[in-house]
Amino acid sequence: MTMTRLLSSEQRTELLNILQARFAKHMDRHEDIQWEDVQARLESQDASARLWSISEMERTGGEPDVIGYDAESGEYVFCDCSTESPRGRRSVCYDRAAWEARKENKPASDALTMAAEMGITMLTEEQYRQxxxxxxxxxxxxSWIETPERIRKLGGAIFGDRRYDTVFIYHNGADSYYAARGFRGWIRV
Incomplete structure (x- = not known):
């Protein structure tokens, strides 16, 4: 299946309006960043494919927002900021190898494949804590998070959540999936 990775002008305008409203509502996530600078970057020619990826983050319930700026590259960092793990990315196992290893009751997809198809990267433990x-x-x-290879080789994968005002990082078999577990991603623009 070939996906069109470009937005129509109407889709682009709608997405930019959503992102601008979210940006203004959550200034605490990006105190020293101006929307006009972000918008100029999003509207640049070289950002069109990444804008499509951000639209996929939005479409699947991620509520992407700016959470950082890399002064060296001039790129803004967008991350899924939905209160809960994005609804359109739940009930997935960790990666394709885990999905293929399931003998029955396979989920529709896996987190790493979905992230790659969307053009985003899953959060690391450090990024999740940030x-x-x-x-x-x-x-x-x-939310599934990027799992160190040494854990993955043993059949496991890690995920994070917040309970009792504390961030927990824990493990499961990479082939497991739950209705309340998805994944969060990020992208630089």
Whole structure:
């Protein structure tokens, strides 16, 4: 299946309006960043494919927002900031190898494949903990996070959530999946 990775002008305008409203509502996530600078970057020619990826983050319930700026590259960092793990990315196992290993009751997809198809990257443990400093996320859900190879080789994968005002990182078999577990991603623009 070939996907069109470009937005129509109407889709682009609608997405920019959503992102601008979210940006203004959550200034605490990006205190020293101006929307006009972000918008100029999003509207640049070389950002069109990444804008499509951000639209996929939005479409699947991620509520992407700016959480950082890399002065060296001039790129803004967008991350899924939905209160709970994005609804359109739940009930997935960790990666394709885990999905293929399931003999029965396979989920529709896996987190790493979905992230790659969307053109985003899953959060690392460090990034997940940084996100949690910007708000209280995954109070009822959990999110797969990038798993170190040494854990993955043994059949496991890690996820994070927030309970009792504490961020927990824990493990499961990579082939497991739950209705309340999805994944969060990020992208630089």
């Amino acid at each position: 996100l949690q400093q910007l708000g209280a996320f995954d109070l009822k859900s959990s």
